[in-house]
Amino acid sequence: MLVEQFAEYAIKERTSKLPAEVLHHTKRAIIDWYAAFLPGSLVAPAILLEQAFAEDLDHGTARLASGRRATLRAAALINGAASHSVEFDDIYRDAGYHPGSPVISAALAAAQAHGATGEQFLRGVLTGYEISTRIGEAVMPSHYKYWHVTGTVGSFGAAAAVASIIGCDRRQFAHALATVGTLAAGLQQAYRSQAMSKPMHTGHAAEVGAMAAMAAVRGVTGVYDILEGEVGFGAAMSDGPDWTKATRGLGTDYHITQMTFKNHGCCGHTFAPIDGALHLQKVHGFSWRDIKRVRVATYKAGTDIVNISAPEGDYQAKFSAQYVTAHALVHGSVRLVAFSPERLRDPNVRALLAKIEVVSDAELSKRYPVQRAAHVEIELKDGRTLKHFQPTRKGDPEMPLTDAELNDKYLELATPVVGDAVARQLLDALWSLEKLKNVNFDILARPLARAAG
Numbered sequence: 082m083l084v085e086q087f088a089e090y091a092i093k094e095r096t097s098k099l100p101a102e103v104l105h106h107t108k109r110a111i112i113d114w115y116a117a118f119l120p121g122s123l124v125a126p127a128i129l130l131e132q133a134f135a136e137d138l139d140h141g142t143a144r145l146a147s148g149r150r151a152t153l154r155a156a157a158l159i160n161g162a163a164s165h166s167v168e169f170d171d172i173y174r175d176a177g178y179h180p181g182s183p184v185i186s187a188a189l190a191a192a193q194a195h196g197a198t199g200e201q202f203l204r205g206v207l208t209g210y211e212i213s214t215r216i217g218e219a220v221m222p223s224h225y226k227y228w229h230v231t232g233t234v235g236s237f238g239a240a241a242a243v244a245s246i247i248g249c250d251r252r253q254f255a256h257a258l259a260t261v262g263t264l265a266a267g268l269q270q271a272y273r274s275q276a277m278s279k280p281m282h283t284g285h286a287a288e289v290g291a292m293a294a295m296a297a298v299r300g301v302t303g304v305y306d307i308l309e310g311e312v313g314f315g316a317a318m319s320d321g322p323d324w325t326k327a328t329r330g331l332g333t334d335y336h337i338t339q340m341t342f343k344n345h346g347c348c349g350h351t352f353a354p355i356d357g358a359l360h361l362q363k364v365h366g367f368s369w370r371d372i373k374r375v376r377v378a379t380y381k382a383g384t385d386i387v388n389i390s391a392p393e394g395d396y397q398a399k400f401s402a403q404y405v406t407a408h409a410l411v412h413g414s415v416r417l418v419a420f421s422p423e424r425l426r427d428p429n430v431r432a433l434l435a436k437i438e439v440v441s442d443a444e445l446s447k448r449y450p451v452q453r454a455a456h457v458e459i460e461l462k463d464g465r466t467l468k469h470f471q472p473t474r475k476g477d478p479e480m481p482l483t484d485a486e487l488n489d490k491y492l493e494l495a496t497p498v499v500g501d502a503v504a505r506q507l508l509d510a511l512w513s514l515e516k517l518k519n520v521n522f523d524i525l526a527r528p529l530a531r532a533a534g
Contacts, residue, residue, distance in 0.1 A: 082305040083327055084262075088254035090331050091208050091245055097332070099207070104515060106338045107207050109487055112511045113171050113342050114181040116491040118164035119498040119528065120417060122146035126277040127163035130284070134159065143190040148527025153194040153295065154288050157239065161186035161287030165231070165280040167417060168399045169494060172341040172349050173210075174477060176217025176234065177225050177382075177450045180340075183235030183286035184209035188242035191291060192520040197246050199517030205246040207337055212258075213238030214336040216308070219327040222450055223320035225269075225382055232267020232282030233318065239290020249298050259303025261293035262314045273386070275394040342482045342490070344475040345415040347399040349453070350383030354402050354439075355409045357457035357471035362410060365467055369410045369429065373462045374436045377402060379455040380448065381441035388439045395420040407433040417494070453477070499528050 121127060122145065131138065131145070134155050138145075143156035146163065164170055165182040173180055185206055192202040217224075217234040224230060240261040244254045266285065271278035293303070307313050308324070315322035345355055354377040361367075379402075389401035398404045398420055405415045407430045418424060445454050453474055460466045473479045482490065488508065495504040507524050510517070517525075 083308045084255040084258040087212050088251045103335045114185040116494040117169040119495045121163035121166035130159045143193045147529045153190045156190035157187040157287035157291045158284040162280040162284030165283040173214045178217040178230040182283035184238040184242050187239035187287040187291045191243040191246040199514035202520050205242040208245045209238040209242030210337045212241040215327045220319035220322045229267035229282050233265040235286035236261045236265040239287045240293045243291045243294035253297045256303045257294040257297035259307045262307035264289040275397045339478045341477045347405045350387045351402045351405045352474035353455035353471045357469045361467050361469050371461045373460045376458040377439045378442040381446040382449045384441040402439045403434045403437040
């Protein structure tokens with residue numbers, strides 16, 4: 082059974098000699114998670130979840146960003162939602178999946194609760210990424226018709242990470258995955274409106290993953306063929322899953338080295354249009370005032386979600402290709418400020434938004450999810466029509482953020498939350514995680530409290 086093969090891999094990975102590149106990329110993923118987590122911890126739904134789950138707080142040894150104590154499950158839930166809220170978290174492109182939010186949120190809570198070392202934390206994160214990204218590849222692209230991959234597949238990643246950190250043996254590890262498979266959830270309909278449900282998916286995945294591992298280590302069992310069974314995860318939530326992808330290269334070909342780190346603070350389906358529009362503007366030097374119309378053609382799995390011509394609020398704006406492309410052309414970028422009340426009301430952005438058409442392209446649709454491309458055509462008022470094909474996105478493996486660019490992204494997002502000094506101390510600690518004897522090191526466990534202090 083697949084869960085047994087995953088368990089075999091996970092046990093070996095606890096003591097394997099990790100290639101330096103793999104260790105480095107695991108730290109990159111954790112740094113990127115903190116970049117999204119810290120600003121996300123100050124907004125809904127995280128701040129509302131702290132109120133909703135007050136009875137699970139102020140005891141336990143896991144921590145929220147504020148340093149407030151929490152049970153393992155409560156920290157996984159709240160931090161998991163927080164790290165997906167500002168739409169700056171990582172992507173495993175070939176599965177359409179954001180592993181960081183569920184996997185790292187659950188892993189950090191488990192590491193804090195169990196006094197794990199930095200190396201144990203890193204290995205738990207790595208294990209969660211490697212197992213869940215492969216499950217995601219196996220059920221895609223059909224899984225994406227109805228399901229939010231991060232909410233569903235992320236549950237397996239969180240369970241794997243926590244099971245690794247808390248010391249599940251081979252049998253217990255398999256049962257953790259077997260149990261979480263029946264708890265995986267997250268419907269796409271939840272994020273086609275101005276609602277908070279989408280980050281709740283990642284919080285749920287982190288929490289049920291932690292719960293399944295915590296239960297398994299105490300003897301709770303699950304059904305081993307939950308993935309490939311006749312009425313299991315694959316049959317119910319995919320159309321002909323390819324389970325050969327689930328173990329291909331496991332332990333040798335590390336997916337964590339192929340992550341996409343976001344360069345824009347919005348839905349990843351909008352990135353190729355943004356990059357393409359900015360490329361044309363840079364090359365040809367026109368102003369947004371010179372634009373008569375814009376036509377964006379991209380893959381259908383994207384247009385199904387981001388073709389929103391009249392976004393009603395900040396959340397919908399993050400999923401509106403029209404809004405973010407217009408904002409990029411007017412203001413030069415799409416960062417957190419793009420979704421402030423002032424920018425959402427910006428008459429210049431709104432005027433340009435109305436001139437942008439978004440359509441699906443049949444050929445690009447066939448290449449999804451492996452390629453995320455877009456054709457961008459901009460007609461200017463002087464009669465010129467400018468065209469550009471954007472084959473990939475800045476941040477994808479073919480056009481990655483460098484370490485320096487990742488550091489800059491982290492500092493941009495973390496500094497307003499915790500201050501420059503704490504942000505840099507935390508960054509230094511994250512680049513040296515493997516040297517930490519305990520992840521309850523103050524700056525990791527409670528960066529907001531450290532800043533306030």
